[in-house]
Amino acid sequence: MPRLPETPARLAAALLDWYQRAKRDLPWRGSRDPYAIWVSEVMLQQTQVQTVLGYYVRFLRDFPTIEALAAAELPAVLARWSGLGYYARARSMHAAAKAVVARGGFPRSIEGLRELPGFGPYTAAAVGSIAFGLPEPAIDGNAVRVYARLTGLSAPRAAAEKLLREAARPLLAAAPPSELNQAVMELGATLCAPASPACLLCPWSAPCRARALGLQEAIPPPRERPARRPMTLAAAVWRDARGRLLFARRPPRGLFGGLWELPAVEVSAARDGGDIAEALAGWLRDGLGARVAVGERLGEVSQQLTHRDLRVVAFAATGHGRARAPASPRGYVEARFVAAADLTDLGLSSVTRKLLALPAVKGERPSTGAVQAIVPSR
DNA sequence: AAGTCGGGGGA
DNA sequence: TCCCCAGACTT
Numbered sequence: 139m140p141r142l143p144e145t146p147a148r149l150a151a152a153l154l155d156w157y158q159r160a161k162r163d164l165p166w167r168g169s170r171d172p173y174a175i176w177v178s179e180v181m182l183q184q185t186q187v188q189t190v191l192g193y194y195v196r197f198l199r200d201f202p203t204i205e206a207l208a209a210a211e212l213p214a215v216l217a218r219w220s221g222l223g224y225y226a227r228a229r230s231m232h233a234a235a236k237a238v239v240a241r242g243g244f245p246r247s248i249e250g251l252r253e254l255p256g257f258g259p260y261t262a263a264a265v266g267s268i269a270f271g272l273p274e275p276a277i278d279g280n281a282v283r284v285y286a287r288l289t290g291l292s293a294p295r296a297a298a299e300k301l302l303r304e305a306a307r308p309l310l311a312a313a314p315p316s317e318l319n320q321a322v323m324e325l326g327a328t329l330c331a332p333a334s335p336a337c338l339l340c341p342w343s344a345p346c347r348a349r350a351l352g353l354q355e356a357i358p359p360p361r362e363r364p365a366r367r368p369m370t371l372a373a374a375v376w377r378d379a380r381g382r383l384l385f386a387r388r389p390p391r392g393l394f395g396g397l398w399e400l401p402a403v404e405v406s407a408a409r410d411g412g413d414i415a416e417a418l419a420g421w422l423r424d425g426l427g428a429r430v431a432v433g434e435r436l437g438e439v440s441q442q443l444t445h446r447d448l449r450v451v452a453f454a455a456t457g458h459g460r461a462r463a464p465a466s467p468r469g470y471v472e473a474r475f476v477a478a479a480d481l482t483d484l485g486l487s488s489v490t491r492k493l494l495a496l497p498a499v500k501g502e503r504p505s506t507g508a509v510q511a512i513v514p515s516r
Numbered sequence: 517a518a519g520t521c522g523g524g525g526g527a
Numbered sequence: 528t529c530c531c532c533a534g535a536c537t538t
Contacts, residue, residue, distance in 0.1 A: 182533040186525060189532085223522025226535075258535045278533040296517075323533050332531065333527075360530070364519070393521065443522055488523060 140289035140305040143345040149288075150313035156341035157321035160328070162187075165194055167320075172244050172269035173204040179264045180227050180256060187327070193222050208235040216396055216485025225395055225485070230256030248274050259303075267315035275306040276319040280326025286358040287330060290347030295361055368447045372418035373402035375436055375454050375499050376428075378461035382475035383494075385484065386467050398476075398484040400493055401426060401467060402450060414451055422455060425468035430455045436498035441489040452493055 142149060161167070164187065166178035177197060181190045197218050201207040207215070212232055219228035234254040238244055244265070245251050251262040259277065266272035275281070277299050285302040286292070293301065309318055329336040335354050337343045348354045376384040386401040388394050403421035405414050419432040433454040441448040467473045476484065481494070493499060 179533065184521095184532055184534055185523080186532050189524060221523075223524085224534085226521065230535080256535065260534055264533065276533075279531070280533060320533085327533075362518095363530085395521085441523080445520070446522095 140285070140291040140301055142305060142308065143288065143290075143347055146308040146312035149342065149345065150309055150318060152341040153321050153325070154313055154317055157317065157324060161321075161324055162328070165191065170269075172265065173207075174198060175269045176244075176261075176265050177231075179261050179268075180231050181222065183227060183261070184224060185222065189222070193219075204235050205239055207232065208239040212396065213485060214483070217483055220397075220484070220486045221488050221491065223488075225397060226391075227256060228485075229390070229396060244269070246270055246272075248272055259299075264319065267310070267319045269316075271315055273307075273310035273315045275303045275310055276323070277303050277306070278323060278326075280323040280330070281306070281319075283332065283358060284322050284326045284330045284342075287335075287348035287354055288342055288346050290351060290353070290357070292353070292357045292359065295358060298358055364445050366442070366445055366447045368449065370405050370414070371402040371448070371450045372405050372414045372421075373400040373450050373452045373493060374418060374422060374430075374432075375400060375452050376430060376457065376461070378457075378475045380475075380477070382477045384455075384461075384463060384473060385476045386470035386473040388469075389471055394487050396485060397487050397490070399487065399490045400452070401470065401473060403469070415453055418453055418455075421468070426464040426473075427466075428455070428457070428464055430457045434498075437496040439489060439492035439496065441487075441492065448489060450489060450493060452496060452499055 166174055169175055178190070178194055181194055181197070200218055201210060201215070210232070212229065215228050215232045216225060219225060222228075234256055237254055245253070248262050248266050251257050251266055252259075257265070263272075263274040263276040264278075266274050267276055277285075282295055282298055282302060285306055286298055289302070289305055291298055291301060291305075306322075325340070325342070329340050333355060337346070337349050337354060340346070343349055346354070348357045374384065378384070384401060385398045387398050388396060390396050403418060403425065405417040415432045415435065422428045422430050422432065433456050436452040436454055438449060438451040440450070461475065463474045486494075
Protein backbone atom coordinates (compact mmCIF):
# COMPACT_ATOMS: atom_id res chain seq x y z
CA MET A 139 0.00 0.00 0.00
CA PRO A 140 1.58 3.31 -1.07
CA ARG A 141 1.88 6.00 1.59
CA LEU A 142 2.13 9.75 1.36
CA PRO A 143 5.72 10.94 1.98
CA GLU A 144 4.59 13.99 4.00
CA THR A 145 1.68 15.10 6.15
CA PRO A 146 -1.49 15.71 4.12
CA ALA A 147 -1.67 19.28 5.41
CA ARG A 148 1.81 20.19 4.18
CA LEU A 149 1.39 18.49 0.84
CA ALA A 150 -1.95 20.18 0.25
CA ALA A 151 -0.64 23.60 1.24
CA ALA A 152 2.32 23.45 -1.14
CA LEU A 153 0.17 22.14 -4.01
CA LEU A 154 -2.63 24.67 -3.61
CA ASP A 155 -0.17 27.54 -3.33
CA TRP A 156 1.30 26.50 -6.69
CA TYR A 157 -2.16 25.93 -8.20
CA GLN A 158 -3.38 29.40 -7.32
CA ARG A 159 -0.43 30.91 -9.15
CA ALA A 160 -0.10 28.53 -12.11
CA LYS A 161 -3.58 27.32 -13.05
CA ARG A 162 -4.72 27.87 -16.60
CA ASP A 163 -7.77 29.96 -17.30
CA LEU A 164 -10.27 27.46 -18.73
CA PRO A 165 -13.94 28.03 -19.59
CA TRP A 166 -15.23 25.52 -17.02
CA ARG A 167 -13.03 26.74 -14.19
CA GLY A 168 -14.92 28.62 -11.53
CA SER A 169 -18.31 27.55 -12.83
CA ARG A 170 -20.59 26.56 -10.00
CA ASP A 171 -23.07 24.90 -12.35
CA PRO A 172 -22.94 21.11 -11.86
CA TYR A 173 -24.22 20.62 -15.40
CA ALA A 174 -21.43 22.72 -16.97
CA ILE A 175 -18.82 20.96 -14.81
CA TRP A 176 -20.21 17.59 -15.84
CA VAL A 177 -20.11 18.44 -19.55
CA SER A 178 -16.46 19.40 -19.28
CA GLU A 179 -15.55 16.21 -17.41
CA VAL A 180 -17.22 13.97 -19.99
CA MET A 181 -15.64 15.77 -22.92
CA LEU A 182 -12.22 15.61 -21.26
CA GLN A 183 -12.31 11.80 -20.96
CA GLN A 184 -9.34 10.57 -22.98
CA THR A 185 -9.29 13.94 -24.71
CA GLN A 186 -6.87 16.79 -24.29
CA VAL A 187 -7.96 20.24 -23.08
CA GLN A 188 -6.97 21.86 -26.36
CA THR A 189 -9.28 19.60 -28.33
CA VAL A 190 -12.22 20.10 -25.98
CA LEU A 191 -12.30 23.90 -25.84
CA GLY A 192 -14.26 24.57 -29.04
CA TYR A 193 -16.63 21.66 -28.55
CA TYR A 194 -17.39 22.76 -24.98
CA VAL A 195 -18.38 26.30 -25.91
CA ARG A 196 -20.58 25.17 -28.81
CA PHE A 197 -22.23 22.44 -26.75
CA LEU A 198 -23.19 24.77 -23.91
CA ARG A 199 -24.43 27.32 -26.40
CA ASP A 200 -26.78 24.78 -27.99
CA PHE A 201 -27.67 22.93 -24.75
CA PRO A 202 -27.27 25.61 -22.05
CA THR A 203 -29.04 23.69 -19.28
CA ILE A 204 -29.51 20.06 -18.34
CA GLU A 205 -33.19 20.50 -19.10
CA ALA A 206 -32.31 21.59 -22.64
CA LEU A 207 -30.08 18.56 -23.09
CA ALA A 208 -32.69 16.19 -21.71
CA ALA A 209 -35.31 17.64 -24.04
CA ALA A 210 -33.09 17.40 -27.14
CA GLU A 211 -33.19 14.54 -29.60
CA LEU A 212 -30.20 12.19 -29.60
CA PRO A 213 -29.31 12.90 -33.25
CA ALA A 214 -28.91 16.60 -32.42
CA VAL A 215 -26.63 15.71 -29.52
CA LEU A 216 -24.52 13.41 -31.70
CA ALA A 217 -24.30 16.15 -34.32
CA ARG A 218 -22.73 18.43 -31.72
CA TRP A 219 -20.37 15.63 -30.67
CA SER A 220 -19.34 14.94 -34.26
CA GLY A 221 -15.56 14.64 -34.51
CA LEU A 222 -14.92 14.37 -30.77
CA GLY A 223 -14.87 10.57 -30.74
CA TYR A 224 -16.00 7.94 -28.21
CA TYR A 225 -19.61 8.60 -29.13
CA ALA A 226 -20.94 6.43 -26.32
CA ARG A 227 -20.07 9.40 -24.12
CA ALA A 228 -22.71 11.50 -25.86
CA ARG A 229 -25.30 8.73 -25.74
CA SER A 230 -24.69 8.14 -22.03
CA MET A 231 -24.74 11.84 -21.25
CA HIS A 232 -28.07 12.28 -22.98
CA ALA A 233 -29.53 9.35 -21.04
CA ALA A 234 -28.10 10.62 -17.76
CA ALA A 235 -29.54 14.10 -18.37
CA LYS A 236 -33.01 12.59 -18.72
CA ALA A 237 -32.52 10.62 -15.51
CA VAL A 238 -31.28 13.64 -13.55
CA VAL A 239 -34.14 15.85 -14.73
CA ALA A 240 -36.65 13.11 -13.94
CA ARG A 241 -35.40 12.76 -10.36
CA GLY A 242 -35.27 16.52 -9.84
CA GLY A 243 -31.50 17.07 -9.71
CA PHE A 244 -28.11 15.39 -9.41
CA PRO A 245 -27.56 12.84 -6.64
CA ARG A 246 -25.34 14.39 -3.97
CA SER A 247 -23.34 11.26 -3.12
CA ILE A 248 -20.62 9.33 -4.94
CA GLU A 249 -22.73 6.17 -4.87
CA GLY A 250 -25.72 8.03 -6.29
CA LEU A 251 -23.68 9.60 -9.06
CA ARG A 252 -22.14 6.23 -9.96
CA GLU A 253 -25.57 4.93 -10.88
CA LEU A 254 -25.94 7.42 -13.73
CA PRO A 255 -24.95 6.29 -17.26
CA GLY A 256 -21.39 7.28 -18.09
CA PHE A 257 -20.43 7.97 -14.46
CA GLY A 258 -17.45 5.74 -13.68
CA PRO A 259 -15.14 6.08 -10.68
CA TYR A 260 -13.37 9.11 -12.10
CA THR A 261 -16.35 11.13 -13.35
CA ALA A 262 -18.35 10.55 -10.18
CA ALA A 263 -15.40 11.77 -8.10
CA ALA A 264 -14.72 14.74 -10.36
CA VAL A 265 -18.32 15.99 -10.50
CA GLY A 266 -18.90 15.10 -6.87
CA SER A 267 -15.86 16.99 -5.63
CA ILE A 268 -15.86 19.97 -7.99
CA ALA A 269 -19.60 20.60 -8.01
CA PHE A 270 -20.60 19.36 -4.56
CA GLY A 271 -17.43 19.34 -2.47
CA LEU A 272 -17.45 15.61 -1.82
CA PRO A 273 -14.04 14.46 -0.47
CA GLU A 274 -13.38 11.76 -3.08
CA PRO A 275 -10.04 11.46 -4.93
CA ALA A 276 -10.50 11.89 -8.70
CA ILE A 277 -8.06 9.44 -10.26
CA ASP A 278 -7.52 10.08 -13.95
CA GLY A 279 -4.38 9.45 -15.98
CA ASN A 280 -2.77 12.62 -14.68
CA ALA A 281 -3.52 11.76 -11.05
CA VAL A 282 -2.15 8.23 -11.43
CA ARG A 283 1.11 9.64 -12.71
CA VAL A 284 1.37 12.35 -10.03
CA TYR A 285 0.44 10.12 -7.08
CA ALA A 286 2.47 7.14 -8.33
CA ARG A 287 5.58 9.32 -8.58
CA LEU A 288 4.89 11.07 -5.26
CA THR A 289 4.53 7.77 -3.40
CA GLY A 290 7.05 5.85 -5.50
CA LEU A 291 4.52 3.22 -6.51
CA SER A 292 5.59 1.29 -9.60
CA ALA A 293 2.59 -0.81 -10.54
CA PRO A 294 0.55 -1.27 -13.73
CA ARG A 295 -2.10 1.38 -14.07
CA ALA A 296 -5.15 -0.77 -13.37
CA ALA A 297 -3.81 -1.94 -10.01
CA ALA A 298 -2.27 1.45 -9.19
CA GLU A 299 -5.60 3.28 -9.53
CA LYS A 300 -7.28 1.62 -6.56
CA LEU A 301 -4.21 1.79 -4.33
CA LEU A 302 -3.59 5.45 -5.10
CA ARG A 303 -7.20 6.41 -4.50
CA GLU A 304 -6.92 5.18 -0.93
CA ALA A 305 -3.45 6.65 -0.46
CA ALA A 306 -4.70 10.06 -1.62
CA ARG A 307 -7.84 10.09 0.47
CA PRO A 308 -6.29 11.93 3.46
CA LEU A 309 -5.40 14.81 1.13
CA LEU A 310 -9.08 15.34 0.35
CA ALA A 311 -9.76 15.85 4.05
CA ALA A 312 -6.95 18.38 4.35
CA ALA A 313 -8.08 20.84 1.66
CA PRO A 314 -11.14 21.85 -0.37
CA PRO A 315 -11.79 18.75 -2.54
CA SER A 316 -12.59 20.77 -5.65
CA GLU A 317 -9.30 22.66 -5.55
CA LEU A 318 -7.18 19.69 -4.54
CA ASN A 319 -8.43 17.33 -7.25
CA GLN A 320 -8.11 19.97 -9.95
CA ALA A 321 -4.65 20.95 -8.74
CA VAL A 322 -3.38 17.36 -8.98
CA MET A 323 -4.69 17.02 -12.53
CA GLU A 324 -3.29 20.41 -13.48
CA LEU A 325 0.09 19.36 -12.14
CA GLY A 326 -0.01 16.17 -14.20
CA ALA A 327 -1.10 18.01 -17.31
CA THR A 328 1.46 20.79 -17.16
CA LEU A 329 4.57 19.82 -15.13
CA CYS A 330 4.43 16.15 -14.17
CA ALA A 331 4.36 15.04 -17.81
CA PRO A 332 4.84 11.43 -18.97
CA ALA A 333 8.27 12.27 -20.42
CA SER A 334 10.68 14.96 -19.28
CA PRO A 335 8.72 16.16 -16.23
CA ALA A 336 9.55 19.70 -15.09
CA CYS A 337 10.60 18.71 -11.58
CA LEU A 338 12.44 21.99 -10.98
CA LEU A 339 9.12 23.84 -11.05
CA CYS A 340 7.11 21.23 -9.14
CA PRO A 341 5.67 22.07 -5.70
CA TRP A 342 6.05 18.41 -4.73
CA SER A 343 9.60 17.84 -5.97
CA ALA A 344 11.10 17.76 -2.46
CA PRO A 345 8.87 14.99 -1.05
CA CYS A 346 8.61 13.11 -4.40
CA ARG A 347 9.87 9.53 -3.93
CA ALA A 348 10.26 8.82 -7.64
CA ARG A 349 12.47 11.88 -8.03
CA ALA A 350 14.56 10.90 -5.02
CA LEU A 351 15.17 7.54 -6.69
CA GLY A 352 15.73 9.06 -10.15
CA LEU A 353 12.75 7.03 -11.39
CA GLN A 354 10.44 9.91 -12.33
CA GLU A 355 10.48 8.86 -16.01
CA ALA A 356 10.05 5.16 -15.26
CA ILE A 357 6.99 5.55 -13.00
CA PRO A 358 4.32 4.68 -13.84
CA PRO A 359 5.23 1.96 -16.37
CA PRO A 360 3.82 2.51 -19.88
CA ARG A 361 0.43 0.98 -20.54
CA GLU A 362 0.25 -2.22 -22.56
CA ARG A 363 -1.53 -1.47 -25.78
CA PRO A 364 -3.07 -3.82 -28.32
CA ALA A 365 -1.76 -3.85 -31.86
CA ARG A 366 -3.59 -1.84 -34.51
CA ARG A 367 -5.26 -4.10 -37.04
CA PRO A 368 -5.84 -2.93 -40.61
CA MET A 369 -9.45 -2.54 -41.74
CA THR A 370 -10.50 -1.60 -45.27
CA LEU A 371 -13.95 -0.39 -46.30
CA ALA A 372 -15.48 0.42 -49.66
CA ALA A 373 -17.95 3.32 -49.54
CA ALA A 374 -20.57 4.25 -52.11
CA VAL A 375 -20.97 7.85 -53.26
CA TRP A 376 -24.50 7.71 -54.58
CA ARG A 377 -26.39 10.84 -55.55
CA ASP A 378 -30.02 11.14 -56.49
CA ALA A 379 -31.30 13.36 -59.30
CA ARG A 380 -31.28 16.40 -56.98
CA GLY A 381 -27.64 15.87 -56.07
CA ARG A 382 -28.36 14.65 -52.56
CA LEU A 383 -26.01 12.00 -51.14
CA LEU A 384 -27.13 8.68 -49.73
CA PHE A 385 -26.30 8.29 -46.04
CA ALA A 386 -26.93 5.39 -43.70
CA ARG A 387 -27.15 5.35 -39.90
CA ARG A 388 -25.21 2.77 -37.93
CA PRO A 389 -26.77 0.73 -35.12
CA PRO A 390 -26.71 2.43 -31.72
CA ARG A 391 -23.86 0.43 -30.20
CA GLY A 392 -20.40 -0.47 -31.38
CA LEU A 393 -17.99 1.41 -33.58
CA PHE A 394 -19.36 4.81 -34.61
CA GLY A 395 -22.66 3.81 -33.01
CA GLY A 396 -25.60 5.99 -34.06
CA LEU A 397 -23.57 7.97 -36.58
CA TRP A 398 -24.41 8.59 -40.23
CA GLU A 399 -21.98 7.72 -43.00
CA LEU A 400 -21.67 6.94 -46.68
CA PRO A 401 -22.94 3.35 -46.93
CA ALA A 402 -19.91 1.09 -46.85
CA VAL A 403 -18.92 -2.53 -46.61
CA GLU A 404 -15.79 -4.01 -45.10
CA VAL A 405 -13.56 -5.70 -47.64
CA SER A 406 -10.45 -7.74 -47.18
CA ALA A 407 -7.41 -5.55 -46.73
CA ALA A 408 -5.53 -7.70 -49.23
CA ARG A 409 -7.86 -6.79 -52.08
CA ASP A 410 -6.93 -3.91 -54.30
CA GLY A 411 -8.73 -1.61 -56.76
CA GLY A 412 -10.87 -3.81 -58.97
CA ASP A 413 -11.60 -6.38 -56.32
CA ILE A 414 -12.78 -3.78 -53.83
CA ALA A 415 -15.12 -2.32 -56.44
CA GLU A 416 -16.53 -5.76 -57.13
CA ALA A 417 -17.10 -6.38 -53.45
CA LEU A 418 -18.92 -3.07 -53.17
CA ALA A 419 -21.05 -3.84 -56.21
CA GLY A 420 -22.09 -7.17 -54.76
CA TRP A 421 -22.98 -5.59 -51.44
CA LEU A 422 -24.95 -2.77 -53.03
CA ARG A 423 -27.04 -5.40 -54.79
CA ASP A 424 -27.41 -7.92 -51.95
CA GLY A 425 -27.07 -5.72 -48.90
CA LEU A 426 -28.91 -2.64 -50.05
CA GLY A 427 -31.11 -4.15 -52.72
CA ALA A 428 -29.90 -1.27 -54.84
CA ARG A 429 -30.12 -1.26 -58.60
CA VAL A 430 -26.91 0.65 -59.14
CA ALA A 431 -23.61 0.17 -60.83
CA VAL A 432 -20.23 0.89 -59.34
CA GLY A 433 -18.32 3.44 -61.33
CA GLU A 434 -15.22 5.50 -60.94
CA ARG A 435 -12.89 5.26 -57.95
CA LEU A 436 -13.05 8.69 -56.32
CA GLY A 437 -10.21 8.43 -53.83
CA GLU A 438 -9.47 7.11 -50.37
CA VAL A 439 -8.91 8.37 -46.84
CA SER A 440 -7.40 6.81 -43.76
CA GLN A 441 -7.86 7.25 -40.02
CA GLN A 442 -5.88 5.86 -37.13
CA LEU A 443 -8.00 4.58 -34.27
CA THR A 444 -6.70 3.15 -31.03
CA HIS A 445 -6.91 -0.44 -32.19
CA ARG A 446 -7.61 -0.13 -35.89
CA ASP A 447 -5.93 1.25 -38.96
CA LEU A 448 -8.91 2.37 -40.96
CA ARG A 449 -8.84 2.84 -44.75
CA VAL A 450 -11.92 3.80 -46.76
CA VAL A 451 -12.01 3.75 -50.55
CA ALA A 452 -14.80 5.74 -52.19
CA PHE A 453 -16.51 4.76 -55.43
CA ALA A 454 -19.20 6.50 -57.44
CA ALA A 455 -22.46 4.58 -57.57
CA THR A 456 -24.86 5.27 -60.38
CA GLY A 457 -28.50 4.34 -60.35
CA HIS A 458 -30.78 3.34 -63.18
CA GLY A 459 -33.98 5.33 -63.15
CA ARG A 460 -35.27 7.19 -60.10
CA ALA A 461 -33.11 6.79 -56.99
CA ARG A 462 -34.84 5.42 -53.92
CA ALA A 463 -33.21 5.02 -50.51
CA PRO A 464 -33.01 1.37 -49.40
CA ALA A 465 -35.58 0.45 -46.76
CA SER A 466 -33.45 -2.05 -44.86
CA PRO A 467 -29.76 -1.49 -45.53
CA ARG A 468 -27.68 -4.41 -44.28
CA GLY A 469 -25.60 -3.41 -41.28
CA TYR A 470 -27.46 -0.13 -40.82
CA VAL A 471 -30.62 1.09 -39.11
CA GLU A 472 -31.89 3.33 -41.90
CA ALA A 473 -30.81 5.19 -45.01
CA ARG A 474 -31.83 8.38 -46.76
CA PHE A 475 -30.64 10.94 -49.27
CA VAL A 476 -29.29 14.09 -47.60
CA ALA A 477 -28.68 17.53 -49.10
CA ALA A 478 -25.30 19.12 -48.43
CA ALA A 479 -26.95 21.92 -46.47
CA ASP A 480 -28.44 19.42 -44.01
CA LEU A 481 -25.17 17.70 -43.13
CA THR A 482 -24.65 19.92 -40.08
CA ASP A 483 -27.64 18.23 -38.46
CA LEU A 484 -26.04 14.79 -38.66
CA GLY A 485 -23.62 13.04 -36.37
CA LEU A 486 -20.67 12.23 -38.63
CA SER A 487 -17.31 10.71 -37.77
CA SER A 488 -14.09 12.41 -38.73
CA VAL A 489 -13.33 9.79 -41.35
CA THR A 490 -16.70 10.47 -42.99
CA ARG A 491 -15.88 14.18 -43.04
CA LYS A 492 -12.59 13.36 -44.71
CA LEU A 493 -14.43 11.38 -47.38
CA LEU A 494 -16.84 14.25 -48.02
CA ALA A 495 -13.88 16.62 -48.37
CA LEU A 496 -12.30 14.61 -51.20
CA PRO A 497 -12.38 16.81 -54.32
CA ALA A 498 -13.79 14.00 -56.44
CA VAL A 499 -16.57 13.45 -53.89
CA LYS A 500 -17.43 17.10 -53.41
CA GLY A 501 -17.37 17.75 -57.13
CA GLU A 502 -19.22 14.66 -58.22
CA ARG A 503 -22.48 15.47 -59.95
CA PRO A 504 -25.54 13.29 -60.48
CA SER A 505 -24.58 10.97 -63.28
CA THR A 506 -26.67 10.99 -66.40
CA GLY A 507 -25.58 8.08 -68.43
CA ALA A 508 -22.71 5.85 -69.28
CA VAL A 509 -20.96 4.26 -66.37
CA GLN A 510 -18.29 1.69 -66.14
CA ALA A 511 -20.54 -1.00 -64.79
CA ILE A 512 -18.88 -3.69 -62.79
CA VAL A 513 -20.55 -7.04 -62.64
CA PRO A 514 -20.47 -8.52 -59.15
CA SER A 515 -18.54 -11.75 -58.96
CA ARG A 516 -20.33 -14.77 -57.58
C1' DA B 517 -8.58 -8.72 -16.44
C1' DA B 518 -8.80 -7.91 -21.11
C1' DG B 519 -11.19 -5.77 -25.29
C1' DT B 520 -13.63 -2.22 -27.32
C1' DC B 521 -14.55 2.45 -28.27
C1' DG B 522 -12.11 8.10 -31.69
C1' DG B 523 -9.31 11.33 -32.67
C1' DG B 524 -5.59 14.32 -32.15
C1' DG B 525 -1.51 16.71 -29.72
C1' DG B 526 3.26 16.60 -29.15
C1' DA B 527 7.81 14.69 -29.12
C1' DT C 528 6.23 6.59 -35.25
C1' DC C 529 4.98 6.25 -30.59
C1' DC C 530 2.71 7.60 -26.26
C1' DC C 531 -0.97 9.41 -24.12
C1' DC C 532 -4.97 12.19 -23.21
C1' DA C 533 -9.44 15.08 -16.57
C1' DG C 534 -12.29 6.74 -18.83
C1' DA C 535 -16.54 3.79 -19.20
C1' DC C 536 -18.54 -0.33 -20.45
C1' DT C 537 -18.80 -5.15 -21.95
C1' DT C 538 -17.42 -9.78 -21.75
